[in-house]
Amino acid sequence: MIWYLKSVEQMIEVEHLSKMYGSTPAITDVTFNVEQGEILGLLGSNGAGKTTTMRILAGYLPATNGTARIANLDVHEDSLSVRQKIGYLPETPPLYPEMTVEGFLFFVARIKGVPAGDRKTKVTAAMERCNLLDKRHVIIRKLSKGYRQRVGIAQAIVHDPPAIILDEPTVGLDPRQIIEVRNLIKSLAGTHTIILSTHILPEVSMTCNRVAIINKGKVVATSTPENLITQVTGGSGYILEIEGDVNLAKQVLQNIPGVGLVESIPSVGMRVGGACLRVISQTGEEPGANIASALMRTGFNLYEMRRVNATLEDVFLQLTTTEEHLEPEVQQEAKEEEN
């Protein structure tokens, strides 16, 4: 096989993908790659274009512009061959409520083109992976939401596809089930390439090797969760509660070496005339002592100073709220990262 010649194989390649619904763009110029064996998280708020992107990848929707390739096959032109190579879990698991778990998986195996001789092994393996063996003879209608979601994942992996597309795989599950599903997804990586969408931030840092943040139909950043945190927010910073002129305080803080971004944040239970600020330090810098002394020197009252480590949530909020300001820089960095 030719893949062994290359060290890294791109399993999913999305280039300049756009989709218009009438005159409304759902996604614009979306570009990203997923390497073989990797888990890519597509992160975005509701309506950002995640489902549209995944439906195009699954061959369910045609793109208006651009190309998407899975295992070197165009999803539109070689639709039938691509469909055999993907497993797809839509937003609502596509289940026939009157069928048993095993019967349903056999049906999916048949229409996905699994040879008759392999079906039993593959169906059993999928049920084993998704912890469904004790429910194999249960009618799907009688299953709880968590089990139904697992059957949904099982139907996506039953034919052992090289690429798996999961649209919000943990939505509507209880915390214990979420952990189970995450572990299941992680166990599939390596042998399978996975792209999953979510609007739950911790999910991405817990399950994904890389993340593509999508906002209003555009990819605003693609990198590993750790890189994004350092690149976008500078890693860590401080929360300050002060009394005095906020704008002046911002100016003072901006001038301190090692300080990156300074922004006002809302805070509850604040005294009159007080303000809450978030200061993000530049990579590797520890400007804490300077901040405290500068504020004292300029006559501000400092009520609280707390160190915080930036999370993916900060990255997400920054990228999706101050997008015009950050976008060029981040995209550039993201591109460098890919190269």
Next chain:
Amino acid sequence: MGVVIANIIAIYRRELQSYFVSPLAYAIAGVFWLLSGLFLVLILIGPEGILPKVAELDVQGQQLGIPVPPIDVPYEFIRAFLDRMGWLLLFVLPILSMGLYAEERKRGTLELLATSPITNWAVAVGKLLGVLTFFTTLLLPMLVFEAIALSGATPPMSPQIFLVAHLALILLAAAILSLGMFISSLTESTILSAVLTFAVILFLLFIDLIAKGIGGSVGEAIGYFSLLKHYNTFLQGIFDTSSLVLFASYIILGIFLTAQSIDALRFQRH
């Protein structure tokens, strides 16, 4: 080709399995058997039935001393019975076809089918075969009853007429189910699908009445599309190729439109 057939069989099997666990399917079967059994009994020995009528004619003939023209009772019986069955289809078939695609759309399973390596028309053919098999199963008890009723007949029933007439019933059902399947693919609502299918069948059954009203060559051309007219041709025991072509055209049209409508779904706003 082998793959396509395997896909059709997969869809067909799933469709059939779903009838065995569906309360609706059992209800339809129950009502269908009750009504068709009632028709059978009434046509045969009811007050206006064939046997009392023939007996009456016989008695009248003997009294007046005029020889009565012979009546082919088995043939008249089959014709009258299958004619009533044709009407029963008008109510039963929309209920059978209403869920074919509407249910898939509602449950989201259409997305599974559309992202599997299986073509739209293979799905449509599998589904149509499934529902047609279910319908044919509904007819089986009727065949047994008819056979019992006809076993004592002299002259015996011509097997050819018997076969052609029943083939016509199944062809009529297939044509209606195929169009019903297309209508089902247009909506997520099973009720809407059933009502629309009912209206379309009613129109296609009565189209020859409209055609007669129009008259002339246009009317004749429109009348050709009447399902009932061609059904009646078959019931007279005439194996007319043009009628066969018409039924086949309806079936293929239904499958074609279904595949097209499912494909067009992808281009809609979501």
